Amino acid sequence: AIAVAGPQVEDWLVQAVAGLPEQALVTGLHAGIDAGLLLVTHGVGADRYAFRHPLIGEVVYGGLLATERRRLHEACAQALVDHKGGTGSSAAGYWSELARHWQVAGDVEHALTAAVRAGTEAELAFAFETALARDEQALGMWDVVDDPRLLSGLDRLALLRRTCWAAHLAGSNDRAAILAQQAVAEADRAGDGRLTAVTRAELGYALWMAGEPDDSESAYRAAVAMMPPEPPSAEGARVLAG
Secondary structure, eight states, rough: OHHHOOEEEEEHHHHHHHHHOOOHHHHHHHHHHHSSSEEEESSSSSSEEESSSSSHHHHHHHSHHHHHHHHHHHHHHHHHHTTTTOOGGGGGHOOOOOHHHHHTTOHHHHHHHHHHHHHHHHHTTTTTHHHHHHHHHHHHHHTTTSSSHHHSSSSSHHHHHHHHHHHHHHHHHHHHHHHHHHHHHHHHHTOOOHHHHHHHHHHHHHHHHHHHHHHHHHHHHHHHHHHSSOOOHHHHHHHHOO
């Protein structure tokens, strides 16, 4: 249970995932601590458990059968849901953990929803690398579920543009350029002239930041050419400013 829920696990989560009677749980934890495998940190109202060395946890996790892993990850996800977290400063971590557990448990629909929420919360917390990782996780599951737009509250183009911006903020400019190119292709399929122009301007910015000024200029000029001149719009102004 600790290997699946790690790296540091509060006692309530250990109990919920292990599914053992309290005395059996205490006996098992004492055995792990006495053997030098586990460390315990005493806190106000809760203790935290972790492996003395991360490699021990990796060995324990690697020894689980696939069915055991799925069951334990599902138990972790359900325990987190029942615990009703996901607010305040810890929201990004909470939703990231939910996304991880649901995905390994095989519940891709819940995993997609959690990953998108984790990306939102991480960006609000200025944790841009986490936001990028969670948005990319959501993109990786997009084609696996039946109705990703309903589950996520976004269409694929909106998620691509958001992920591209997260990549910029995380300092991953080459990755941002790749995502911007995917966004352009998605906008082209949608057939919205204003949107195709906006995404090309965003590609121009991504290419500029990635150190490709000539390709950047080409993308910006294409964006200006595609932007409908009437009616005047904020999007058109941004394209011209770029």
